[in-house]
Amino acid sequence: GGVQELQDQFVRVWCAVCRALLLSEQLTDFSEYKLSVLLRSKLCWAWFHLLSVLTQEALDAVEEACDRPALAGQHISDYVGSLLREERAGEGGTDPRLGEVRRALDAVQSLGTGGYLELQCVLKNVTDLT
Numbered sequence: 001g002g003v004q005e006l007q008d009q010f011v012r013v014w015c016a017v018c019r020a021l022l023l024s025e026q027l028t029d030f031s032e033y034k035l036s037v038l039l040r041s042k043l044c045w046a047w048f049h050l051l052s053v054l055t056q057e058a059l060d061a062v063e064e065a066c067d068r069p070a071l072a073g074q075h076i077s078d079y080v081g082s083l084l085r086e087e088r089a090g091e092g093g094t095d096p097r098l099g100e101v102r103r104a105l106d107a108v109q110s111l112g113t114g115g116y117l118e119l120q121c122v123l124k125n126v127t128d129l130t
Contacts, residue, residue, distance in 0.1 A: 010050070010058050011065045017047050021075050044079035045097055052104035056111050063119075073122040080126050101126070 021043050024036050054062075083098045105127060 007058050007061055011061045014047075014050055014058075014062050015065060017043055017050065021047070024075070040075050041079060041082075044076050045100065047076060048097075048101050048104040052100065052107045054108060054111065059111055059119075073125060076122055077125045 021040060024040050024043065027033060027036055080098075080101055083095050083101065087095055087098060105123065108123065
């Protein structure tokens, strides 16, 4: 039905964002570096948005469906670290992207991440940064 279809789409998007983050490391020449950094930033923002609307059922489905559940955690931690550095430097006040990160962390704390160890590690690293 409708709920299962939405959950299936959510899982496909989640896995695609994680896969894209991992593939964004593969540069063929240095001129792609800036584009790669921008792409990772957008993908991390998308990941945190997905995290903010994650349900327990979707989390279970994501853990089961992603062929390689690695979350490119270093990219996600780097993204949060850069947002925090910008905020501390006073560049324009509080970044709304940092608010999205905090909302996502608050939302996911109500879920049990169960055996999804990769997600647990990423969330711990990000929480330690914030």
